[in-house]
Amino acid sequence: MWQLSILAALLVAPSNGGGGSGGRQYPDPALKDSFVQVVDGEFVLGCNKFPISGFNQWEVMEAAAGAPRLAGSHLPPGLTGPELIRQLLDSAVEDGMTVVRAWAHGVSNDYPSLLKPRELNEGMLRGLDYFLAEAGKRGIKVILSFTSNWTPAGGVDTFANLTGGTHNDFFTSPATKVLFRDYVAAIVGRVNTITGRPNRDDPAIMAWDLINEPVCRDCKPGTIVAWVKEMAASIPSNPGHPDSDWATQWNQDFIADHSSAGIDFAAIHIWPDLWKCQTCSSALPVDFFRRYIQQHIKDSAALGKPLIIEEFGAEQNRDAYFKAAFDEVETSLKSGGPLKGALFWQYYAPGQTASKGEGGGAGRFGIYSTDSTFGLIKSNAAALQQLYSGPAVGCSEKGPAAAGSCADKGYEGPDCSIDINECVRGTANCATSAICINSQGGFTCECPVGATGTGSTGCSNDTTAINAALSSFHNEPQGQACDKGQDVPYPQNAVGWAEDPTGGFDRNPAFAAAEGCVSFTFNDVQQGCFLKAGQNPLNNDCQPPELTCSSVTDMGKNISLPCGTWSTWYRKDVWDSAVGGGGTARVESFESSKP
Numbered sequence: 001m002w003q004l005s006i007l008a009a010l011l012v013a014p015s016n017g018g019g020g021s022g023g024r025q026y027p028d029p030a031l032k033d034s035f036v037q038v039v040d041g042e043f044v045l046g047c048n049k050f051p052i053s054g055f056n057q058w059e060v061m062e063a064a065a066g067a068p069r070l071a072g073s074h075l076p077p078g079l080t081g082p083e084l085i086r087q088l089l090d091s092a093v094e095d096g097m098t099v100v101r102a103w104a105h106g107v108s109n110d111y112p113s114l115l116k117p118r119e120l121n122e123g124m125l126r127g128l129d130y131f132l133a134e135a136g137k138r139g140i141k142v143i144l145s146f147t148s149n150w151t152p153a154g155g156v157d158t159f160a161n162l163t164g165g166t167h168n169d170f171f172t173s174p175a176t177k178v179l180f181r182d183y184v185a186a187i188v189g190r191v192n193t194i195t196g197r198p199n200r201d202d203p204a205i206m207a208w209d210l211i212n213e214p215v216c217r218d219c220k221p222g223t224i225v226a227w228v229k230e231m232a233a234s235i236p237s238n239p240g241h242p243d244s245d246w247a248t249q250w251n252q253d254f255i256a257d258h259s260s261a262g263i264d265f266a267a268i269h270i271w272p273d274l275w276k277c278q279t280c281s282s283a284l285p286v287d288f289f290r291r292y293i294q295q296h297i298k299d300s301a302a303l304g305k306p307l308i309i310e311e312f313g314a315e316q317n318r319d320a321y322f323k324a325a326f327d328e329v330e331t332s333l334k335s336g337g338p339l340k341g342a343l344f345w346q347y348y349a350p351g352q353t354a355s356k357g358e359g360g361g362a363g364r365f366g367i368y369s370t371d372s373t374f375g376l377i378k379s380n381a382a383a384l385q386q387l388y389s390g391p392a393v394g395c396s397e398k399g400p401a402a403a404g405s406c407a408d409k410g411y412e413g414p415d416c417s418i419d420i421n422e423c424v425r426g427t428a429n430c431a432t433s434a435i436c437i438n439s440q441g442g443f444t445c446e447c448p449v450g451a452t453g454t455g456s457t458g459c460s461n462d463t464t465a466i467n468a469a470l471s472s473f474h475n476e477p478q479g480q481a482c483d484k485g486q487d488v489p490y491p492q493n494a495v496g497w498a499e500d501p502t503g504g505f506d507r508n509p510a511f512a513a514a515e516g517c518v519s520f521t522f523n524d525v526q527q528g529c530f531l532k533a534g535q536n537p538l539n540n541d542c543q544p545p546e547l548t549c550s551s552v553t554d555m556g557k558n559i560s561l562p563c564g565t566w567s568t569w570y571r572k573d574v575w576d577s578a579v580g581g582g583g584t585a586r587v588e589s590f591e592s593s594k595p
Helices: 060-066 081-094 122-138 156-162 166-171 174-191 223-233 286-303 318-334 372-387 461-469 572-579 584-593
Strands: 001-009 036-039 042-045 050-054 097-104 114-116 140-145 203-214 266-270 306-311 339-345 437-441 442-446 451-452 456-461 473-475 519-525 528-533 548-552 560-564 566-571
Touching: 042 339, 050 372, 050 473, 060 097, 060 122, 081 097, 081 122, 097 203, 097 339, 097 566, 114 156, 122 140, 122 156, 156 166, 156 174, 166 174, 166 223, 174 223, 203 223, 266 286, 266 519, 286 306, 318 339, 339 372, 461 473, 473 572, 560 584, 566 572
Parallel strands: 050 097, 050 339, 097 140, 140 203, 266 306, 306 339
Antiparallel strands: 001 203, 036 042, 437 442, 451 456, 473 566, 519 528, 519 566, 548 560
16 A cells, blocks of 8 residues: 655755764754755755654554544553653653654544545644644654545545545546635645644644545546646645555556655555455465565665655564564665665554544554554664664754743743643543543533542542432333424533544433423433423334444444444433423423423
């Protein structure tokens, strides 16, 4: 597999600085304000060669934004999305990894970053801000992809459909290309709300991927090459570099796609389990895997450009494939060849699990730090620190410094005016069983309904309080209101309120004292809750069979999953008033109780 990339450094030519000393260890926070650039065929950071080791991470934007749940994998128990991001980045630093590749768009329909033409989701974009800020302060460099061939949201089909076209029109339709360029311009030109740096000037960004794994079936030869040249030229102040092909019948050509003078490095993706023939039961042989890499090393040498294995993974015989990839990288570095590094798919934090569609656990391609494969990953990162960190022939440019921290720790941003939601960030340190409630510039920790204690030290279940809360509502397990009623606003920041900064998901308190609420409909699988008025208890037999929801795996594959049923709970006095009489009288009694 492959995609197209654009180096984020402002200048490709080296500055006039002198060479550095060898032996530097990466990632290096001291170089957090320096760009990674290609200088004389080498990746350079500061005045030294920059070793490239790391991983791809799915749903980074969503997790960093604070989405309460993810589509391709589950958040580890007790962790918020921003906590997961910090944990992954800290682990990368500890293990000597230097690069994370992610997506600059939402990947599922739950959390789109592009809501409609030229209307972006600010909550999602702030997630990208946070990820870049956290990566930058650690010296981790980031590769971001603007779009993908595969994802339900933010992908090729999203742009094509929004302009009245279909998949292949993405590469040829003037209207679709304008919409895509507008999205790229919005992302590249965005000023990070935390660091104050425009993304085009952010040295945390090592490179932009124009598109992840473009496919244009039955298109005219050269369609993707032409699209790449046009789109790369539209990125302001950033020289471009597209990637390689993995199926020439899909209108891809490694040499042609990388031949532009504006292309600084090449990249390939390799998926032995996914590239096998449709009737084959086993993955492609390891020998083919090696030969595929070696051929692209030769092609990159002919192009005179460095090469990255930007994305690779394996399900069967994983250690053998990873060893083969890392062997090829290390052999190339020892001989001065063009292959400079490899990024695996993907890193799973402790407790993080794949969706049911991938069987839970680490799914097909996720890797835990306790897996045997991770030992190979750490060894490769350590080897690259020795093989590829000495003085370079030139030095890379520096970008603007990030905004400093605010005196009032409840705020952030260049002018310290943006409230930090400590509850979403996972920095409040409330007791495990307590509920965090955000406030402007701060937060409080409270015990949930049915518990006693202090939110800062701990909460204990109170059976009497739990029973009192439950008895204040009536529920029939097979009952769901047939009429929609009227929505009642959620009491934001009440105990039990779970905020979703992306705006994509409601998970809120069933027993909150919402003014005018006489019933609520709840799904314990989806953890969704709708507060209502005007629903009739006498019309409460419309519960369908268990629902099926669509989701997307970390490979961009659509899957269907059971997602529970909705059941309606009525305030006890409303239920008793309606059901306690008979026939019309019950309806009249219910109607009289409506707000």
